[in-house]
Amino acid sequence: MPPPGGFQEIRYKRNLPFRGPSGAVILAGVTAVCAFGFYRLGLGNLEKRELQRERVWSRIYLVPLLLAEGDRDAYRRQQAALEREKEIMKDVPGWEAGKSVYHNPKYRPAESIVVL
Amino acid sequence: MSVYHKPDSAAHPYKDPAPLPASVPQVQELGTTSAPLKSAAFFIGAYCKDYNDDFMLCKGENRDPAHCLKEGRRVTRCAQDLITKMRENCLQEFDKHWNCLELHNQEYNHCRKPERALNKCMFEKLGLIKTIPGSPEGKTPIHEVKNPVYTGVQK
Numbered sequence: 555m556p557p558p559g560g561f562q563e564i565r566y567k568r569n570l571p572f573r574g575p576s577g578a579v580i581l582a583g584v585t586a587v588c589a590f591g592f593y594r595l596g597l598g599n600l601e602k603r604e605l606q607r608e609r610v611w612s613r614i615y616l617v618p619l620l621l622a623e624g625d626r627d628a629y630r631r632q633q634a635a636l637e638r639e640k641e642i643m644k645d646v647p648g649w650e651a652g653k654s655v656y657h658n659p660k661y662r663p664a665e666s667i668v669v670l
Numbered sequence: 671m672s673v674y675h676k677p678d679s680a681a682h683p684y685k686d687p688a689p690l691p692a693s694v695p696q697v698q699e700l701g702t703t704s705a706p707l708k709s710a711a712f713f714i715g716a717y718c719k720d721y722n723d724d725f726m727l728c729k730g731e732n733r734d735p736a737h738c739l740k741e742g743r744r745v746t747r748c749a750q751d752l753i754t755k756m757r758e759n760c761l762q763e764f765d766k767h768w769n770c771l772e773l774h775n776q777e778y779n780h781c782r783k784p785e786r787a788l789n790k791c792m793f794e795k796l797g798l799i800k801t802i803p804g805s806p807e808g809k810t811p812i813h814e815v816k817n818p819v820y821t822g823v824q825k
Contacts, residue, residue, distance in 0.1 A: 601815070601818055605779050605812055608802050611715070611802050612708055612778070615712060615714055615715030618718075618725045618726055618742075621725070623699055623742075624735075626697075626699075628735040630688065630691075631688075661732060
C-alpha cells in the first residue's frame with residue numbers, strides 16, 4: 555500500500571549547475587570587443603596620419619630658416635677655401651682659383667674633403 | 671705643410687676660422703635650439719610666410735649658397751623678430767611648451783595642454799593661428815581634438 559500522501563515524486567530532471575554564459579553569448583561578447591578594438595584602431599590610424607602631417611609641416615616651416623643659416627655658413631667656407639686656393643696657387647701662372655672643372659654653369663657642392 | 675686629418679677619427683671637429691666676407695651684411699644667427707624651434711614652427715610658418723616663400727623660390731632658381739644670401743637674411747631676421755615677440759608676449763606659455771617638448775621626445779601629441787595655452791596666447795596677443803595645411807576639411811584639426819587616441823606615454 556502507498557504511504558499516506560502518496561509516493562515521493564520521482565526526480566527525473568538532470569541536475570546541471572549554471573556554468574557561465576552560453577557559447578553564443580561569449581561569441582557575441584568577443585565579437586563586440588574585437589569590433590570596438592578595430593574601431594579604435596581605425597580611429598588611431600587616421601589620427602596617426604594627422605600627427606605625421608603635423609610633424610612634417612612643422613619641419614617644412616623650419617626648412618627656409620635652417621637652409622638660410624646653413625647657406626651662410628657654406629658661403630663663408632667657400633670663400634675661405636677660395637682665398638686659400640689663391641694663396642697656394644699664386645705662383646702658378648694662368649691658374650684660375652675656384653674655376654669649375656665642369657663646362658656647366660650649374661652649381662655643384664664642393665668636394666667634402668677637408669685638408670688641415 | 672698641411673696634413674690630412676681624417677674627419678671621422680680626428681680629435682677635434684674641423685672648424686673654419688675665416689669670418690664671413692665683409693661685403694656680406696652681418697646678421698645675428700637665431701641660435702635657438704630644436705625644441706623652441708619646433709614649438710614656434712607653425713607660428714614661424716604663419717608669420718614669415720612671404721619671406722620663406724620668397725627664399726624657397728630663390729633656392730628653386732639656383733642651389734648655389736651665394737645666390738640667396740639676401741633672401742636668407744630676411745628669413746632669419748623675420749624668425750628673430752617672431753621669437754622676440756613670442757618671448758615678449760607669451761614667455762611663460764612658450765617656455766612651458768618647449769620644455770614639455772624637450773621632455774617628451776619632441777612629440778606634439780604629448781604636449782597638447784601647454785600647446786593649447788600657447789596657441790591661445792599667440793592668437794590673442796599676436797593674432798597668429800596654427801594651421802596644418804592639407805588636413806581633411808570639416809574635421810577638427812589634430813591639435814584641437816578633445817579625446818585623442820594617441821595621448822602621452824604611460825610611465
